[in-house]
Amino acid sequence: MSIEELTIKKDDLQAKVAALRTSCEGLLETEDESQLEKCATESGYKIPDLKLEERKLLKGHFGKIYAMDWSAASRSVVSASQDGKLIVWNAFTTNKMQAIALRSSWVMTCGFSGDDELVACGGLDNLCSIYRVNANGDAPTTTYKELAQHEGYLSCSRFIGNDKLVTSSGDQTCIYWDVESKNAITTFDHHTGDVMSVSIAGNNSVFASGSCDATVKLNDIRTGGLVGTFTGHESDINSVSMFPNDKAVATGSDDSTCRFFDQRSYRQVAIYQNDKILCGITSVALGFNGETLFAGYDDYNCICWSSLAEKQITSIDGHENRISCLGVGAGGGALCTGSWDTTLKVWA
Numbered sequence: 001m002s003i004e005e006l007t008i009k010k011d012d013l014q015a016k017v018a019a020l021r022t023s024c025e026g027l028l029e030t031e032d033e034s035q036l037e038k039c040a041t042e043s044g045y046k047i048p049d050l051k052l053e054e055r056k057l058l059k060g061h062f063g064k065i066y067a068m069d070w071s072a073a074s075r076s077v078v079s080a081s082q083d084g085k086l087i088v089w090n091a092f093t094t095n096k097m098q099a100i101a102l103r104s105s106w107v108m109t110c111g112f113s114g115d116d117e118l119v120a121c122g123g124l125d126n127l128c129s130i131y132r133v134n135a136n137g138d139a140p141t142t143t144y145k146e147l148a149q150h151e152g153y154l155s156c157s158r159f160i161g162n163d164k165l166v167t168s169s170g171d172q173t174c175i176y177w178d179v180e181s182k183n184a185i186t187t188f189d190h191h192t193g194d195v196m197s198v199s200i201a202g203n204n205s206v207f208a209s210g211s212c213d214a215t216v217k218l219n220d221i222r223t224g225g226l227v228g229t230f231t232g233h234e235s236d237i238n239s240v241s242m243f244p245n246d247k248a249v250a251t252g253s254d255d256s257t258c259r260f261f262d263q264r265s266y267r268q269v270a271i272y273q274n275d276k277i278l279c280g281i282t283s284v285a286l287g288f289n290g291e292t293l294f295a296g297y298d299d300y301n302c303i304c305w306s307s308l309a310e311k312q313i314t315s316i317d318g319h320e321n322r323i324s325c326l327g328v329g330a331g332g333g334a335l336c337t338g339s340w341d342t343t344l345k346v347w348a
Contacts (some may be wrong), residue, residue, distance in 0.1 A: 040308040041127035047306045048291065050313050052335065058089050065338040066123075067325050069111040074329030077336055078119050079344055086121055087089055088133055089144060091329075091336065091346055100131050101135045113159040118144065118179070120165060122154030128167050130179060130275035147177050149184045152303075160204045160221070160287055168195035174209050176221055186224040190217050197239045201246035208249040210237035216251055216261055230261040232268045239283040244290045250307070252281030258295050272305045274312060283325050288332020296323030318345055 005096040056158055063083030065295055076090045076097065084105030088098040106124035112133075113119070122128040128147040135307045150264035152170030159165050164185075165177040174188040174195055193213030200207045208216050208225060214237060235254035243250050248262045248269075260270035272293065279298035286293055292313065302316040302323055321340035328335055 012171060033071060040171055042065070045308055047309050047311055047313060050304060052304065052316055052347040053295065054318050054345050055334070055348045056094050058091070058094055058336075058344035058346070059209065059342070060087060060099075061085065061342045063342060064321075064326060064340040065342060065344060066108050067110045067121075068327055068338040068344060069119075070327050070329045070336065070337055071112045071116040071126050072114055072330060073116065074331050074334070076112070076251045077344065077346075078110050078112055078123050079338055080107040080108070081291060081342070083342075085270075086110055086131070088119065089344070091334070098133060109154055109156045111157050113163075114161045116163065117295075118159070118162070120157040120159065122157055122167065124153045126150050126153060126169070128154055128157055128165065128177070130165075145179055145182055147175075147179070147184075149175060149187075152194065155195060158198055158200050159243060159324065160200055164204075166200060166207055166221075168198045168209055170194040172211070174198060174207075174219065176224075181345075186221070187224075188217075188219045188224065190214065190226050191193075193236075199240045199242040199249065201242050202244065203246055206246065208240045208242055210240040210251055212236040214253070216240060218249070218263060221289075228263060228266060229341055230266075230268065232259055232271075233257070238281060241284050241293075242285045243286060244288070248290075250284050250286050252284035252292050252295050254280035256280065258284055258293060260293075261306075266270070270307065270310050272310055272312075274303070274306075277303075279299075280294055282323060285326055285335075287328055288330075294326055294328065294335055296326045296337060298322050300339070302326060302335075316347060318347075319343070 061081040063081045065081045067080040077091045084102050086100040104125040108123035110121040120130045129143045130145040132144050150169040156168045162177045168174045172191050175184045176186040191211040193211045195211045197210045214233045216230040220227050233253040237251050237253045239252040252258050258272040262269045280297050283296040293307045296302050298321050304313045318341040323339050325338040338344045
């Protein structure tokens with residue numbers, strides 16, 4: 001086959017690819033996006049009658065709380081505050097198990113390792129600092145590891161098991177780290193705005209990232225490649241939460257909406273919004289089985305949505321300032337919310 005014939009064949013293939021792409025985009029634009037609500041209605045789905053009450057008050061910080069995370073066993077909570085402290089709490093007794101003094105008070109994220117023996121944190125210092133959680137409650141005087149490569153603030157950090165970590169940053173990248181060697185294994189630079197949140201899939205092979213470029217991206221940890229990009233939000237995405245089956249992701253944005261994106265249909269399948277609420281959403285977390293979606297708002301409230309029916313189930317209004325973070329325990333039995341009012345509350 002001559003060079004001319006190869007060139008013609010290549011042009012034909014490129015034209016077919018372009019035609020298929022246009023066809024797919026047309027289908028995405030014409031199809032109804034409210035698939036979950038439609039299916040739930042047709043199947044006779046009933047919205048769960050969920051009533052949450054405040055069970056525990058975790059009080060001890062002296063500054064705004066910016067981040068929290070449950071331990072794998074869902075008995076402990078770690079919180080990060082502008083008072084320059086990480087506190088590890090017993091969520092059942094409300095006792096402080098450990099208080100860690102940070103070198104920088106401008107902390108924005110914290111997270112437990114899979115075995116609950118390490119906690120990671122970071123913020124405007126551009127570093128991911130890792131500390132050991134001591135069983136006797138003694139606070140470590142030095143960091144266990146420091147991961148340094150980001151050129152912007154650290155917005156989120158999530159462990160994969162005990163020795164791997166994913167961080168997101170204002171430098172528009174996410175990094176997959178080996179904790180022990182402190183090496184950056186893979187840098188993901190698919191976003192064009194500050195990356196605000198990451199959520200790890202249960203199979204530890206994919207993670208979702210939400211950014212100020214108003215997109216959600218699914219990233220493959222094994223290859224370092226991009227699995228998919230979801231659009232639909234009209235403003236910054238502040239938080240993402242992977243669905244339990246790893247095939248979908250929920251998001252919260254400054255555009256006052258939560259949205260649900262499905263990887264299999266490669267589209268938005270649900271939107272959660274209250275027309276009376278015009279403030280931004282700071283954090284989201286899916287319930288244990290994905291049936292509920294919790295969202296924290298700038299107006300001091302937390303709303304629980306039915307992820308299937310796209311309806312509001314209940315709301316929580318126990319905080320006196322902005323809800324900055326929230327999380328559902330691994331067993332799904334409790335919700336923890338952290339606020340700028342310096343307190344954390346456990347609801348069940």
